Each structure stands twice: as structure tokens, then as C-alpha cells.
Amino acid sequence: MPRLPASVGLPFREDREAILPSLKRSPRQPAAFASCSSMKGSRLFLCLFSMACWLNLLPTAGNKIFHFGPCRISMSVTEIRSGFTAIKANISAAPEAPLEPACPSPSLSPPVQQARDPIRTLSILSHPHSLHKVKSSDRCCITHHLFNFYVDKVFKHCKTEDLYVNRKISSIANSFLSVKRKLGQCHEQNKCVCGQESTEKFKQILANYEGLNVTSAAIKSLGELDILLDWMEKSR
Numbered sequence: 001m002p003r004l005p006a007s008v009g010l011p012f013r014e015d016r017e018a019i020l021p022s023l024k025r026s027p028r029q030p031a032a033f034a035s036c037s038s039m040k041g042s043r044l045f046l047c048l049f050s051m052a053c054w055l056n057l058l059p060t061a062g063n064k065i066f067h068f069g070p071c072r073i074s075m076s077v078t079e080i081r082s083g084f085t086a087i088k089a090n091i092s093a094a095p096e097a098p099l100e101p102a103c104p105s106p107s108l109s110p111p112v113q114q115a116r117d118p119i120r121t122l123s124i125l126s127h128p129h130s131l132h133k134v135k136s137s138d139r140c141c142i143t144h145h146l147f148n149f150y151v152d153k154v155f156k157h158c159k160t161e162d163l164y165v166n167r168k169i170s171s172i173a174n175s176f177l178s179v180k181r182k183l184g185q186c187h188e189q190n191k192c193v194c195g196q197e198s199t200e201k202f203k204q205i206l207a208n209y210e211g212l213n214v215t216s217a218a219i220k221s222l223g224e225l226d227i228l229l230d231w232m233e234k235s236r
Helices: 006-023 028-057 077-093 108-117 136-157 163-188 196-210 214-223 226-236
Strands: 063-069 072-076
Touching: 028 072, 063 136, 072 163, 077 163, 136 163, 136 196, 136 214, 136 226, 196 214, 214 226
Parallel strands: none
Antiparallel strands: 063 072
16 A cells, blocks of 8 residues: 655644644733733722722721811710710719718719719809810810810729729729820920910919819819710810
């Protein structure tokens, strides 16, 4: 049987070499897929980042935004009021105890208030109208002074034998400390300028406080906490 020439098989090999590459995955395909995936990943990241930034601008649930001129402060007034109410309720339900060294709230029913807060004629914050008619330009400064005042002079003198009350006082103190730091930052950035009016009003508050002994002054100041919160919310 005659042998076929070697050249007869060449077309088959060429066809095979021509067909096989078409069956293989193009080397450009993975790069295209990677590019597509990268674009999708970048868009997802940007979307999530934008959402996170947007959520960060919103106040935390229960928080309120207070504007003191260019100074913007977020604080949970609801949480502070809740703690204040719990302190009053617990003190009202407790049996009578000596004034020293407890620091109950004076905002109680008249009999309990009279027994625990014998000095009823003097107000720390509102006599004589200390927080009334404060100019908007002075609100940041007087608020900064008052939060320093409560952290440095009031809460540290409010200790009771009731652990629950102490925890509530400590919680309010921590909230005040956080706001105090934010106001301090505004003050350092010259966003919380102190005018003569705010300086004079705070001097009057200190004079009212120092007119009592430490425990009585702390009692009055803690009990007037709602006066400060009401004034801040009305000033928003």
C-alpha cells in the first residue's frame, strides 16, 4: 500500500492549531472580569462610605442638636431628664434620712422638700434671673461655664448611700462631662466667646452657690438641673 506524503497531514495539524486557541479562554477575559468587579467594588465602597458619612451627620437617637452661635453640640437631653426623674422618684420613695452627706433633689413634694431642703428662698440658677435675657452671642459662654460648674462643683459633692441614685448621678455627670469637652473645643477654636453679660451672670450664679454650705449648694444645684435644661431647649 503506497504511503501518503508527509505534507498530507499538515493541513490537519494547522486546522487543529487554529481551532484549539478558539476553545481556550482569551487571556484578556480575566482582566475584563477583574476590571468589572473592581468597578462594582469601588461603587459599592463609595455608596457605603457616603451612607456612613450621612448617618454620622445625623444625631444619635434621642439626641438633640444645640447651636450656640457657630458652636454645634449634640446631647441626649431625654437621657439626662430620665436620670433626673429617676433620682427624684427614688428619693421621694425612700425613708427620711439626715441631710449630710446625701444629695437628694429638692424638686420633691412639699413635705419632703421642706425636710430635705431647708433653704427654700434662694435659687442658684434663676435668682436674680441669672439665665433670663441672655444674648444669643453669650449663650455658648454661659453654657460652657455652667457645664464646668456642674462637673467641678455639683456632681462630685452628690453622694448618697443609695447605689442606684449614685449610678444615676454618675450617668448624668458623664453626659455633662462629654458636653463640657465639646464646649471646651469650641472655646479653644474661638467659637465660644465670653462677653461681659455672660461673665457677670455666671459670677452671680457662683455667688448664689457660695452663699450656702457645700452640701446645701449641691442639693439646690442638682434640683435646678431642669431649669438649665429647659433654658437650653428654649434657646435652641
